[in-house]
Amino acid sequence: MKAYLFPGQGSQFIGMGKNLYKNSFLAKKLFQLADDVLEFRITSIMFEGTMDVLKQTKYTQLAIYIYSVIKAKISNDFNPDMVAGHSLGEFSALAAINVFSFENGLILVNKRASIMQKICESIHGGMAVVFGLDDSIIEDVCKNDSGIIVPSNYNAPEQLVISGEYQALKRVCFSLKERGAKKIFILPVHGAFHSPIMEPAKKELKKFINKISFKDSKCPIYQNVTAQSVIKSNDIKKNLVEQLTSPVKWKQSIENMITHGAISFTEVGPGNILQGLTKKISKNLAKKI
Incomplete structure (x- = not known):
């Protein structure tokens, strides 16, 4: 079974997505759509901005979401049996498998990032x-x-x-x-993500998520909060809200995916951080069996 993994913050780099924009008509269309939906040029920040700007939470999350989802959308062989996303990566994974639209995901990630940025600036x-x-x-x-x-x-x-x-x-x-x-x-971040400090963000994000149309997933997504496979839209929504203050159970998610039949893992996004983690988890699991 094929598993696809979507990264969170930390994989960003200046110039990310520029080659996709130049070489794929669909990618170009989606990048332009992102600028239109957000009403500012996130593509300029991604393609030729500065690292000081790109590493701000409100831009980092959007950039990685956009890059990862576009990479999945333009791939000819993206046909997952299961998916998982690390923190922000859950939103990328859900858009890639059409639980919500690319545009709605942009709106959600933008809202999530701005809420988290405010808390980072106050605490x-x-x-x-x-x-x-x-x-x-x-x-x-x-x-x-x-x-x-x-x-x-x-x-x-x-x-x-x-x-x-x-x-x-x-x-x-x-x-x-x-x-x-x-x-x-x-870590070079100014916030305490996935901790009780993020509690004020949950009510605001929950209200916002409930306004967005979600579909049941066509393949299992292993969500951070439970490390278990989820398909139903209401469960997915609940876990996305809880994720703000709950730990990311990445090790447990990968172990469960392997136990449930995953034999190949493909990282969809900038960098290969998750591939490295998956190899360590897989080797350690093999020792236990």
Whole structure:
């Protein structure tokens, strides 16, 4: 069975999509549609902007969504048996398999990004990747800190992202180094995504999602919140809202996809971050069996 994976923030680069725009009539049409729907030239930011602008959440999410969905739409062999998207990537995956339209996805991602950007600007939060520790140790250290700090992305074996208030993040990173973490890398983001800090965004996003037309999925999508396959539109909507404050269960999603028959994984988007994570997860799962 063929699985397709859609990345989240972190894969962006200046010039992304420019070759697609030049070489595909459909891609050009969709890029122009994106500019029209958003009422500003996101293509200019993607093709020849600066990294300082592109890395802002309100532009990054749109850029990766647009690039990923267009790449799927112009592909001759995009025929998935199952899909998954990492955080923002869930929106790309859902548009690619026509659960909602490209245009409605643009509106949703734009709204989600602007809500998250506002919270990032009002609360000093951060995220860090922790390498070389068992999940349970990281969970325990986060739980015992006095601030808001939680595991937010279960990316791969011994690779977990934590998210929360910046001072709590610094304390927990120090404690995890003492507990034997091989490496800790503070991510270049200004927000605490997938943490309770994002709670104010949920009500606003839920109202907005309920205005958008969703169809049941034609193939299973393994959503971040549950790591389980989902098809029904109402379940998909609920999980997209919950995703704002819940951890991304990427490792568990890939394990379940493999268990349910996935034998090939194709990443649809800029970069190949998810391919690397999938190889680690697959090797670790093989050791358990």
